[in-house]
Amino acid sequence: xxxxxxVFDAYGTLYDTQSVAAVTEAEFPGYGEIVTQIWRxxxxxxTWLRSLMRRYQDFSVITRDSLAYTLxxxxxxxxxxxxxxxxxxxxxxxxxxxxxxxxxxxxxxxxAILSNGSTGMLTTLVRNSGLxxxxxxxxxxxxxxxxxxxxxxxxxxxxxxxVPPAEVLFVSSNPWDACGARxxxxxxxxxxxxxxxxxxxxxxxxxxxxPLTMFKAIRTQMDELGLEPDYRIxxxxxxxxxxxxxx
Amino acid sequence: xxxxxxVFDAYGTLYDTQSVAAVTEAEFPGYGEIVTQIWRxxxxxxTWLRSLMRRYQDFSVITRDSLAYTLxxxxxxxxxxxxxxxxxxxxxxxxxxxxxxxxxxxxxxxxAILSNGSTGMLTTLVRNSGLxxxxxxxxxxxxxxxxxxxxxxxxxxxxxxxVPPAEVLFVSSNPWDACGARxxxxxxxxxxxxxxxxxxxxxxxxxxxxPLTMFKAIRTQMDELGLEPDYRIxxxxxxxxxxxxxx
Numbered sequence: 131x132x133x134x135x136x137v138f139d140a141y142g143t144l145y146d147t148q149s150v151a152a153v154t155e156a157e158f159p160g161y162g163e164i165v166t167q168i169w170r171x172x173x174x175x176x177t178w179l180r181s182l183m184r185r186y187q188d189f190s191v192i193t194r195d196s197l198a199y200t201l202x203x204x205x206x207x208x209x210x211x212x213x214x215x216x217x218x219x220x221x222x223x224x225x226x227x228x229x230x231x232x233x234x235x236x237x238x239x240x241x242a243i244l245s246n247g248s249t250g251m252l253t254t255l256v257r258n259s260g261l262x263x264x265x266x267x268x269x270x271x272x273x274x275x276x277x278x279x280x281x282x283x284x285x286x287x288x289x290x291x292x293v294p295p296a297e298v299l300f301v302s303s304n305p306w307d308a309c310g311a312r313x314x315x316x317x318x319x320x321x322x323x324x325x326x327x328x329x330x331x332x333x334x335x336x337x338x339x340x341p342l343t344m345f346k347a348i349r350t351q352m353d354e355l356g357l358e359p360d361y362r363i364x365x366x367x368x369x370x371x372x373x374x375x376x377x
Numbered sequence: 378x379x380x381x382x383x384v385f386d387a388y389g390t391l392y393d394t395q396s397v398a399a400v401t402e403a404e405f406p407g408y409g410e411i412v413t414q415i416w417r418x419x420x421x422x423x424t425w426l427r428s429l430m431r432r433y434q435d436f437s438v439i440t441r442d443s444l445a446y447t448l449x450x451x452x453x454x455x456x457x458x459x460x461x462x463x464x465x466x467x468x469x470x471x472x473x474x475x476x477x478x479x480x481x482x483x484x485x486x487x488x489a490i491l492s493n494g495s496t497g498m499l500t501t502l503v504r505n506s507g508l509x510x511x512x513x514x515x516x517x518x519x520x521x522x523x524x525x526x527x528x529x530x531x532x533x534x535x536x537x538x539x540v541p542p543a544e545v546l547f548v549s550s551n552p553w554d555a556c557g558a559r560x561x562x563x564x565x566x567x568x569x570x571x572x573x574x575x576x577x578x579x580x581x582x583x584x585x586x587x588p589l590t591m592f593k594a595i596r597t598q599m600d601e602l603g604l605e606p607d608y609r610i611x612x613x614x615x616x617x618x619x620x621x622x623x624x
Contacts, residue, residue, distance in 0.1 A: 164594075172601075175600075178425040179557070183602070185560055195603075199601045202598065203597075204577070205578075279426060281430070306426050310426070310430050326449075344411075348419060351446065353446065355423065355426060355432065
Protein backbone atom coordinates (compact mmCIF):
# COMPACT_ATOMS: atom_id res chain seq x y z
CA UNK A 131 0.00 0.00 0.00
CA UNK A 132 1.17 3.51 -0.88
CA UNK A 133 0.19 6.44 1.36
CA UNK A 134 -0.04 9.56 -0.74
CA UNK A 135 -2.00 11.64 1.74
CA UNK A 136 -2.34 11.73 5.52
CA VAL A 137 -5.61 13.32 6.59
CA PHE A 138 -6.40 14.28 10.16
CA ASP A 139 -9.53 14.79 12.17
CA ALA A 140 -9.23 18.15 13.99
CA TYR A 141 -11.23 18.20 17.25
CA GLY A 142 -9.84 15.71 19.73
CA THR A 143 -7.14 14.49 17.32
CA LEU A 144 -4.84 17.44 16.50
CA TYR A 145 -6.58 19.86 18.88
CA ASP A 146 -7.43 19.10 22.49
CA THR A 147 -11.14 19.87 22.97
CA GLN A 148 -10.61 19.29 26.69
CA SER A 149 -8.54 22.48 26.74
CA VAL A 150 -11.77 24.50 26.94
CA ALA A 151 -12.00 23.35 30.58
CA ALA A 152 -9.60 26.09 31.67
CA VAL A 153 -11.98 28.74 30.35
CA THR A 154 -15.19 27.12 31.58
CA GLU A 155 -13.67 26.65 35.05
CA ALA A 156 -12.57 30.30 35.15
CA GLU A 157 -16.09 31.45 34.26
CA PHE A 158 -17.98 28.87 36.37
CA PRO A 159 -15.75 27.82 39.27
CA GLY A 160 -16.42 24.22 40.27
CA TYR A 161 -18.35 23.54 37.07
CA GLY A 162 -15.53 23.62 34.51
CA GLU A 163 -15.26 19.91 33.99
CA ILE A 164 -18.96 19.12 33.86
CA VAL A 165 -19.63 22.02 31.44
CA THR A 166 -16.79 20.81 29.20
CA GLN A 167 -18.03 17.21 29.11
CA ILE A 168 -21.74 17.91 28.59
CA TRP A 169 -20.91 20.52 25.95
CA ARG A 170 -18.82 18.04 23.94
CA UNK A 171 -21.36 15.22 24.30
CA UNK A 172 -24.21 17.42 23.08
CA UNK A 173 -22.09 18.98 20.33
CA UNK A 174 -21.46 15.55 18.81
CA UNK A 175 -25.06 14.42 19.34
CA UNK A 176 -26.35 17.48 17.53
CA THR A 177 -24.13 16.80 14.50
CA TRP A 178 -25.58 13.29 14.25
CA LEU A 179 -29.17 14.27 14.99
CA ARG A 180 -29.25 17.22 12.58
CA SER A 181 -27.65 15.05 9.89
CA LEU A 182 -30.30 12.35 10.33
CA MET A 183 -33.16 14.87 10.56
CA ARG A 184 -31.85 16.58 7.41
CA ARG A 185 -31.73 19.87 9.31
CA TYR A 186 -28.06 20.72 8.80
CA GLN A 187 -26.63 23.81 10.44
CA ASP A 188 -22.91 24.44 10.41
CA PHE A 189 -20.65 23.50 13.33
CA SER A 190 -20.46 27.02 14.71
CA VAL A 191 -24.25 27.03 15.21
CA ILE A 192 -24.12 23.55 16.74
CA THR A 193 -21.28 24.51 19.07
CA ARG A 194 -23.25 27.55 20.21
CA ASP A 195 -26.52 25.60 20.65
CA SER A 196 -24.82 22.82 22.61
CA LEU A 197 -23.17 25.32 24.94
CA ALA A 198 -26.55 27.03 25.47
CA TYR A 199 -28.09 23.63 26.27
CA THR A 200 -25.29 22.84 28.74
CA LEU A 201 -25.57 26.08 30.70
CA UNK A 202 -29.37 25.81 30.79
CA UNK A 203 -29.44 22.23 32.07
CA UNK A 204 -26.92 23.05 34.81
CA UNK A 205 -28.88 26.13 35.84
CA UNK A 206 -25.90 28.38 35.03
CA UNK A 207 -26.53 31.90 33.83
CA UNK A 208 -24.10 34.23 32.09
CA UNK A 209 -24.16 37.45 30.09
CA UNK A 210 -23.32 37.43 26.39
CA UNK A 211 -19.73 38.58 26.97
CA UNK A 212 -18.97 35.49 29.02
CA UNK A 213 -20.78 33.26 26.54
CA UNK A 214 -18.71 34.67 23.68
CA UNK A 215 -15.49 34.30 25.67
CA UNK A 216 -16.16 30.60 26.14
CA UNK A 217 -17.10 30.19 22.46
CA UNK A 218 -13.92 32.04 21.46
CA UNK A 219 -11.82 29.27 23.02
CA UNK A 220 -12.93 26.97 20.18
CA UNK A 221 -10.88 29.16 17.84
CA UNK A 222 -7.80 28.85 20.09
CA UNK A 223 -7.82 25.20 21.15
CA UNK A 224 -4.48 23.81 22.29
CA UNK A 225 -2.64 21.57 19.86
CA UNK A 226 -1.56 18.22 21.25
CA UNK A 227 2.13 18.70 22.06
CA UNK A 228 3.36 16.33 19.32
CA UNK A 229 1.09 17.69 16.55
CA UNK A 230 3.35 20.25 14.86
CA UNK A 231 6.49 18.09 14.79
CA UNK A 232 4.51 15.08 13.55
CA UNK A 233 3.12 17.02 10.60
CA UNK A 234 6.51 18.54 9.78
CA UNK A 235 8.08 15.06 9.69
CA UNK A 236 5.67 13.89 6.97
CA UNK A 237 5.88 16.79 4.56
CA UNK A 238 6.75 14.44 1.68
CA UNK A 239 3.04 13.45 1.68
CA UNK A 240 -0.06 15.52 1.12
CA UNK A 241 -1.29 16.63 4.54
CA ALA A 242 -4.82 17.79 5.30
CA ILE A 243 -7.54 18.15 7.88
CA LEU A 244 -11.05 16.78 7.32
CA SER A 245 -13.28 18.15 10.04
CA ASN A 246 -16.90 18.71 11.04
CA GLY A 247 -15.88 22.31 11.79
CA SER A 248 -17.22 25.12 9.66
CA THR A 249 -14.86 26.68 7.15
CA GLY A 250 -14.66 29.85 9.23
CA MET A 251 -13.89 28.05 12.49
CA LEU A 252 -11.25 25.83 10.89
CA THR A 253 -9.49 28.59 8.99
CA THR A 254 -9.13 30.63 12.16
CA LEU A 255 -8.11 27.66 14.32
CA VAL A 256 -5.50 26.44 11.83
CA ARG A 257 -4.02 29.92 11.43
CA ASN A 258 -4.04 30.62 15.18
CA SER A 259 -2.12 27.40 15.80
CA GLY A 260 0.32 27.82 12.91
CA LEU A 261 -0.71 24.63 11.12
CA UNK A 262 -1.46 26.62 7.96
CA UNK A 263 2.30 26.45 7.28
CA UNK A 264 2.33 22.63 6.99
CA UNK A 265 -1.13 21.66 5.72
CA UNK A 266 -1.93 21.37 2.02
CA UNK A 267 -5.67 21.66 2.66
CA UNK A 268 -8.19 22.21 5.44
CA UNK A 269 -11.40 20.49 4.40
CA UNK A 270 -14.71 21.29 6.08
CA UNK A 271 -17.72 18.98 5.70
CA UNK A 272 -19.77 22.13 5.23
CA UNK A 273 -20.11 21.77 1.46
CA UNK A 274 -21.86 18.39 1.88
CA UNK A 275 -24.34 19.69 4.47
CA UNK A 276 -23.93 16.49 6.43
CA UNK A 277 -21.50 15.57 9.21
CA UNK A 278 -19.17 12.66 9.75
CA UNK A 279 -19.58 9.67 9.86
CA UNK A 280 -21.66 10.06 6.68
CA UNK A 281 -19.74 8.70 3.67
CA UNK A 282 -20.50 11.99 1.89
CA UNK A 283 -18.19 13.75 4.33
CA UNK A 284 -15.25 11.38 3.80
CA UNK A 285 -15.68 11.55 0.01
CA UNK A 286 -14.47 15.17 0.14
CA UNK A 287 -10.90 13.95 0.60
CA UNK A 288 -10.71 12.59 -2.94
CA UNK A 289 -12.64 15.57 -4.30
CA UNK A 290 -10.23 18.09 -2.81
CA UNK A 291 -6.88 16.25 -2.80
CA UNK A 292 -7.41 14.02 -5.83
CA VAL A 293 -6.14 11.02 -3.88
CA PRO A 294 -8.32 7.87 -3.87
CA PRO A 295 -9.37 6.33 -0.50
CA ALA A 296 -7.00 3.36 -0.88
CA GLU A 297 -4.01 5.76 -0.84
CA VAL A 298 -5.15 7.87 2.10
CA LEU A 299 -4.27 7.32 5.74
CA PHE A 300 -6.98 8.90 7.90
CA VAL A 301 -6.05 9.66 11.50
CA SER A 302 -8.56 10.16 14.30
CA SER A 303 -8.74 9.67 18.04
CA ASN A 304 -12.55 9.57 17.90
CA PRO A 305 -13.63 5.92 17.73
CA TRP A 306 -16.86 6.70 15.84
CA ASP A 307 -14.84 8.73 13.31
CA ALA A 308 -12.30 5.95 12.84
CA CYS A 309 -15.21 3.55 12.20
CA GLY A 310 -16.89 5.92 9.76
CA ALA A 311 -13.67 6.39 7.79
CA ARG A 312 -13.07 2.62 7.74
CA UNK A 313 -16.64 1.98 6.56
CA UNK A 314 -16.02 4.43 3.72
CA UNK A 315 -12.87 2.59 2.67
CA UNK A 316 -10.05 4.80 3.95
CA UNK A 317 -7.01 3.35 5.67
CA UNK A 318 -7.37 4.32 9.32
CA UNK A 319 -4.99 4.92 12.19
CA UNK A 320 -6.89 5.25 15.47
CA UNK A 321 -5.17 7.11 18.28
CA UNK A 322 -5.97 5.27 21.47
CA UNK A 323 -4.86 7.92 23.96
CA UNK A 324 -6.25 6.03 26.95
CA UNK A 325 -5.38 2.32 27.07
CA UNK A 326 -8.05 -0.20 28.14
CA UNK A 327 -5.91 -0.94 31.19
CA UNK A 328 -5.82 2.72 32.24
CA UNK A 329 -9.54 3.02 31.55
CA UNK A 330 -10.42 -0.03 33.63
CA UNK A 331 -8.23 1.37 36.39
CA UNK A 332 -10.05 4.73 36.26
CA UNK A 333 -13.32 2.83 36.35
CA UNK A 334 -12.78 1.39 39.78
CA UNK A 335 -15.87 2.43 41.59
CA UNK A 336 -14.45 5.32 43.57
CA UNK A 337 -13.57 7.24 40.40
CA UNK A 338 -16.68 6.42 38.40
CA UNK A 339 -18.50 9.51 39.54
CA UNK A 340 -16.18 12.04 37.92
CA PRO A 341 -17.67 13.62 34.80
CA LEU A 342 -14.38 13.21 32.93
CA THR A 343 -14.33 9.49 33.70
CA MET A 344 -17.92 9.15 32.52
CA PHE A 345 -17.02 11.04 29.35
CA LYS A 346 -13.95 8.91 28.71
CA ALA A 347 -16.02 5.80 29.37
CA ILE A 348 -18.42 6.65 26.57
CA ARG A 349 -15.91 8.11 24.12
CA THR A 350 -12.43 6.61 24.51
CA GLN A 351 -12.73 2.90 23.87
CA MET A 352 -13.09 1.55 20.31
CA ASP A 353 -16.78 1.31 19.50
CA GLU A 354 -18.62 -1.94 18.85
CA LEU A 355 -19.73 -1.10 15.33
CA GLY A 356 -18.38 -4.13 13.51
CA LEU A 357 -15.35 -2.24 12.19
CA GLU A 358 -11.70 -2.22 13.15
CA PRO A 359 -9.06 0.45 12.47
CA ASP A 360 -6.08 -0.70 10.39
CA TYR A 361 -3.62 0.69 12.92
CA ARG A 362 -3.81 1.47 16.62
CA ILE A 363 -1.33 4.02 17.91
CA UNK A 364 -0.99 5.79 21.26
CA UNK A 365 0.15 9.21 20.04
CA UNK A 366 0.51 11.34 16.91
CA UNK A 367 4.30 11.02 17.26
CA UNK A 368 4.12 7.38 16.11
CA UNK A 369 2.82 8.36 12.68
CA UNK A 370 6.00 9.33 10.76
CA UNK A 371 7.50 5.87 11.30
CA UNK A 372 4.25 4.17 10.30
CA UNK A 373 3.88 6.30 7.17
CA UNK A 374 7.54 5.76 6.18
CA UNK A 375 6.76 2.05 5.79
CA UNK A 376 4.37 2.92 2.93
CA UNK A 377 6.37 5.03 0.48
CA UNK B 378 -57.00 19.87 14.15
CA UNK B 379 -58.35 16.34 14.27
CA UNK B 380 -56.33 13.60 15.97
CA UNK B 381 -57.11 10.31 14.28
CA UNK B 382 -54.12 8.41 15.64
CA UNK B 383 -51.96 8.62 18.76
CA VAL B 384 -48.55 7.05 18.19
CA PHE B 385 -46.09 6.35 20.98
CA ASP B 386 -42.37 5.95 21.21
CA ALA B 387 -41.66 2.78 23.22
CA TYR B 388 -38.32 2.94 25.07
CA GLY B 389 -38.37 5.67 27.70
CA THR B 390 -41.92 6.73 26.84
CA LEU B 391 -44.26 3.77 27.50
CA TYR B 392 -41.52 1.53 28.89
CA ASP B 393 -39.04 2.53 31.55
CA THR B 394 -35.54 1.74 30.19
CA GLN B 395 -34.18 2.60 33.63
CA SER B 396 -35.89 -0.50 34.96
CA VAL B 397 -32.95 -2.57 33.71
CA ALA B 398 -30.98 -1.15 36.66
CA ALA B 399 -32.47 -3.76 39.00
CA VAL B 400 -30.99 -6.55 36.89
CA THR B 401 -27.62 -4.87 36.25
CA GLU B 402 -27.25 -4.11 39.96
CA ALA B 403 -28.08 -7.71 40.89
CA GLU B 404 -25.43 -9.00 38.49
CA PHE B 405 -22.81 -6.29 39.18
CA PRO B 406 -23.34 -4.97 42.72
CA GLY B 407 -22.35 -1.31 42.96
CA TYR B 408 -22.27 -0.93 39.17
CA GLY B 409 -25.98 -1.18 38.35
CA GLU B 410 -26.54 2.50 37.73
CA ILE B 411 -23.39 3.20 35.72
CA VAL B 412 -23.94 0.12 33.54
CA THR B 413 -27.54 1.18 32.90
CA GLN B 414 -26.59 4.74 31.92
CA ILE B 415 -23.60 3.94 29.68
CA TRP B 416 -25.56 1.12 28.02
CA ARG B 417 -28.42 3.47 27.12
CA UNK B 418 -26.11 6.27 25.94
CA UNK B 419 -24.18 3.92 23.66
CA UNK B 420 -27.35 2.18 22.45
CA UNK B 421 -28.71 5.50 21.17
CA UNK B 422 -25.35 6.58 19.74
CA UNK B 423 -25.05 3.35 17.80
CA THR B 424 -28.49 3.84 16.22
CA TRP B 425 -27.42 7.29 15.00
CA LEU B 426 -23.90 6.30 13.94
CA ARG B 427 -24.97 3.17 12.07
CA SER B 428 -27.73 5.14 10.34
CA LEU B 429 -25.26 7.81 9.19
CA MET B 430 -22.61 5.26 8.20
CA ARG B 431 -25.26 3.31 6.27
CA ARG B 432 -24.37 0.20 8.22
CA TYR B 433 -27.77 -0.60 9.66
CA GLN B 434 -28.15 -3.50 12.05
CA ASP B 435 -31.39 -4.07 13.89
CA PHE B 436 -31.95 -2.85 17.46
CA SER B 437 -31.36 -6.25 19.03
CA VAL B 438 -27.82 -6.29 17.58
CA ILE B 439 -27.25 -2.70 18.71
CA THR B 440 -28.55 -3.41 22.21
CA ARG B 441 -26.21 -6.39 22.46
CA ASP B 442 -23.18 -4.47 21.07
CA SER B 443 -23.75 -1.51 23.39
CA LEU B 444 -24.00 -3.79 26.43
CA ALA B 445 -20.76 -5.51 25.35
CA TYR B 446 -19.10 -2.08 25.02
CA THR B 447 -20.34 -1.05 28.47
CA LEU B 448 -19.07 -4.13 30.30
CA UNK B 449 -15.72 -3.93 28.49
CA UNK B 450 -15.12 -0.25 29.28
CA UNK B 451 -15.93 -0.80 32.94
CA UNK B 452 -13.64 -3.82 33.12
CA UNK B 453 -16.57 -6.06 34.08
CA UNK B 454 -16.54 -9.68 33.00
CA UNK B 455 -19.45 -12.09 32.87
CA UNK B 456 -20.32 -15.46 31.37
CA UNK B 457 -22.85 -15.72 28.58
CA UNK B 458 -25.66 -16.76 30.95
CA UNK B 459 -25.38 -13.48 32.86
CA UNK B 460 -25.10 -11.48 29.62
CA UNK B 461 -28.27 -13.12 28.29
CA UNK B 462 -30.10 -12.53 31.57
CA UNK B 463 -29.38 -8.80 31.34
CA UNK B 464 -30.38 -8.69 27.65
CA UNK B 465 -33.59 -10.56 28.49
CA UNK B 466 -34.72 -7.63 30.65
CA UNK B 467 -35.19 -5.58 27.48
CA UNK B 468 -38.08 -7.92 26.63
CA UNK B 469 -39.68 -7.38 30.06
CA UNK B 470 -39.20 -3.65 30.70
CA UNK B 471 -41.57 -2.11 33.22
CA UNK B 472 -44.43 -0.03 31.84
CA UNK B 473 -44.76 3.43 33.30
CA UNK B 474 -47.56 3.11 35.87
CA UNK B 475 -50.03 5.26 33.90
CA UNK B 476 -49.40 3.65 30.50
CA UNK B 477 -52.12 1.00 30.35
CA UNK B 478 -54.94 3.21 31.68
CA UNK B 479 -53.91 6.06 29.37
CA UNK B 480 -54.09 3.87 26.29
CA UNK B 481 -57.41 2.34 27.37
CA UNK B 482 -58.90 5.83 27.78
CA UNK B 483 -58.19 6.74 24.13
CA UNK B 484 -59.47 3.66 22.37
CA UNK B 485 -61.72 5.78 20.13
CA UNK B 486 -58.51 6.69 18.21
CA UNK B 487 -56.05 4.53 16.37
CA UNK B 488 -53.27 3.66 18.80
CA ALA B 489 -49.80 2.51 17.83
CA ILE B 490 -46.13 2.29 18.76
CA LEU B 491 -43.39 3.56 16.43
CA SER B 492 -40.08 2.36 17.78
CA ASN B 493 -36.44 1.81 16.93
CA GLY B 494 -36.88 -1.68 18.38
CA SER B 495 -36.69 -4.69 16.10
CA THR B 496 -39.95 -6.41 15.22
CA GLY B 497 -39.02 -9.39 17.36
CA MET B 498 -38.13 -7.33 20.44
CA LEU B 499 -41.25 -5.18 20.17
CA THR B 500 -43.66 -8.05 19.61
CA THR B 501 -42.37 -9.81 22.70
CA LEU B 502 -42.25 -6.66 24.83
CA VAL B 503 -45.78 -5.61 23.87
CA ARG B 504 -47.18 -9.07 24.53
CA ASN B 505 -45.31 -9.48 27.82
CA SER B 506 -46.76 -6.16 29.05
CA GLY B 507 -50.29 -6.79 27.79
CA LEU B 508 -50.35 -3.76 25.47
CA UNK B 509 -51.21 -6.02 22.52
CA UNK B 510 -54.81 -5.84 23.76
CA UNK B 511 -55.07 -2.05 23.22
CA UNK B 512 -52.71 -1.26 20.33
CA UNK B 513 -53.84 -1.27 16.70
CA UNK B 514 -50.26 -1.56 15.44
CA UNK B 515 -46.68 -1.96 16.65
CA UNK B 516 -44.45 -0.40 14.03
CA UNK B 517 -40.72 -1.12 13.92
CA UNK B 518 -38.34 1.10 11.92
CA UNK B 519 -36.73 -2.14 10.76
CA UNK B 520 -38.30 -2.08 7.29
CA UNK B 521 -36.65 1.29 6.51
CA UNK B 522 -33.16 0.12 7.65
CA UNK B 523 -32.62 3.50 9.29
CA UNK B 524 -33.40 4.69 12.82
CA UNK B 525 -35.23 7.70 14.21
CA UNK B 526 -34.87 10.67 13.86
CA UNK B 527 -34.63 9.98 10.10
CA UNK B 528 -37.82 11.13 8.33
CA UNK B 529 -37.96 7.70 6.67
CA UNK B 530 -38.72 6.18 10.07
CA UNK B 531 -41.60 8.56 10.88
CA UNK B 532 -43.08 8.07 7.40
CA UNK B 533 -43.99 4.50 8.39
CA UNK B 534 -46.89 5.83 10.45
CA UNK B 535 -48.84 6.89 7.37
CA UNK B 536 -47.76 3.78 5.48
CA UNK B 537 -49.06 1.43 8.17
CA UNK B 538 -52.02 3.33 9.68
CA UNK B 539 -53.11 5.30 6.60
CA VAL B 540 -53.31 8.48 8.69
CA PRO B 541 -51.47 11.58 7.35
CA PRO B 542 -48.93 13.36 9.63
CA ALA B 543 -51.26 16.34 10.24
CA GLU B 544 -53.78 14.01 11.94
CA VAL B 545 -51.29 12.12 14.09
CA LEU B 546 -50.27 12.98 17.64
CA PHE B 547 -46.83 11.53 18.30
CA VAL B 548 -45.84 11.08 21.93
CA SER B 549 -42.27 10.78 23.17
CA SER B 550 -40.28 11.56 26.29
CA ASN B 551 -37.04 11.58 24.28
CA PRO B 552 -36.25 15.19 23.30
CA TRP B 553 -34.36 14.18 20.13
CA ASP B 554 -37.31 11.99 19.09
CA ALA B 555 -39.82 14.79 19.72
CA CYS B 556 -37.66 17.07 17.53
CA GLY B 557 -37.36 14.47 14.79
CA ALA B 558 -41.11 13.91 14.70
CA ARG B 559 -41.74 17.66 14.65
CA UNK B 560 -39.22 18.14 11.81
CA UNK B 561 -41.10 15.46 9.86
CA UNK B 562 -44.42 17.28 10.36
CA UNK B 563 -46.18 15.24 13.03
CA UNK B 564 -48.01 16.89 15.91
CA UNK B 565 -45.88 16.20 18.96
CA UNK B 566 -46.51 15.89 22.67
CA UNK B 567 -43.27 15.78 24.60
CA UNK B 568 -43.33 14.21 28.04
CA UNK B 569 -41.10 16.27 30.26
CA UNK B 570 -40.79 13.87 33.17
CA UNK B 571 -38.16 15.98 34.93
CA UNK B 572 -38.91 19.70 35.14
CA UNK B 573 -36.10 22.23 34.56
CA UNK B 574 -36.47 23.30 38.19
CA UNK B 575 -35.97 19.73 39.45
CA UNK B 576 -33.08 19.28 37.03
CA UNK B 577 -31.33 22.47 38.14
CA UNK B 578 -31.84 21.36 41.73
CA UNK B 579 -30.27 17.95 41.00
CA UNK B 580 -27.41 19.79 39.32
CA UNK B 581 -26.21 21.50 42.43
CA UNK B 582 -22.60 20.53 42.55
CA UNK B 583 -22.81 17.86 45.22
CA UNK B 584 -25.12 15.72 43.07
CA UNK B 585 -23.40 16.26 39.75
CA UNK B 586 -21.20 13.25 40.09
CA UNK B 587 -23.97 10.65 40.07
CA PRO B 588 -24.17 8.80 36.74
CA LEU B 589 -27.97 9.11 36.72
CA THR B 590 -27.71 12.90 37.10
CA MET B 591 -25.19 13.05 34.26
CA PHE B 592 -27.50 10.93 32.11
CA LYS B 593 -30.51 13.08 32.91
CA ALA B 594 -28.45 16.19 32.18
CA ILE B 595 -27.74 15.04 28.65
CA ARG B 596 -31.10 13.45 27.90
CA THR B 597 -33.96 15.06 29.82
CA GLN B 598 -34.11 18.72 28.82
CA MET B 599 -35.56 19.75 25.45
CA ASP B 600 -32.75 19.83 22.90
CA GLU B 601 -31.54 22.98 21.18
CA LEU B 602 -32.29 21.83 17.65
CA GLY B 603 -34.43 24.74 16.49
CA LEU B 604 -37.68 22.82 16.99
CA GLU B 605 -40.38 22.96 19.64
CA PRO B 606 -42.94 20.30 20.54
CA ASP B 607 -46.59 21.32 20.13
CA TYR B 608 -47.45 20.17 23.64
CA ARG B 609 -45.45 19.70 26.82
CA ILE B 610 -46.91 17.31 29.35
CA UNK B 611 -45.54 15.86 32.56
CA UNK B 612 -47.05 12.37 32.34
CA UNK B 613 -48.86 9.99 30.00
CA UNK B 614 -51.97 10.42 32.16
CA UNK B 615 -52.48 13.94 30.76
CA UNK B 616 -53.01 12.65 27.22
CA UNK B 617 -56.71 11.59 27.21
CA UNK B 618 -57.82 15.12 28.14
CA UNK B 619 -55.53 16.67 25.51
CA UNK B 620 -56.70 14.28 22.81
CA UNK B 621 -60.37 14.79 23.71
CA UNK B 622 -59.99 18.45 22.68
CA UNK B 623 -59.28 17.30 19.10
CA UNK B 624 -62.20 15.04 18.15
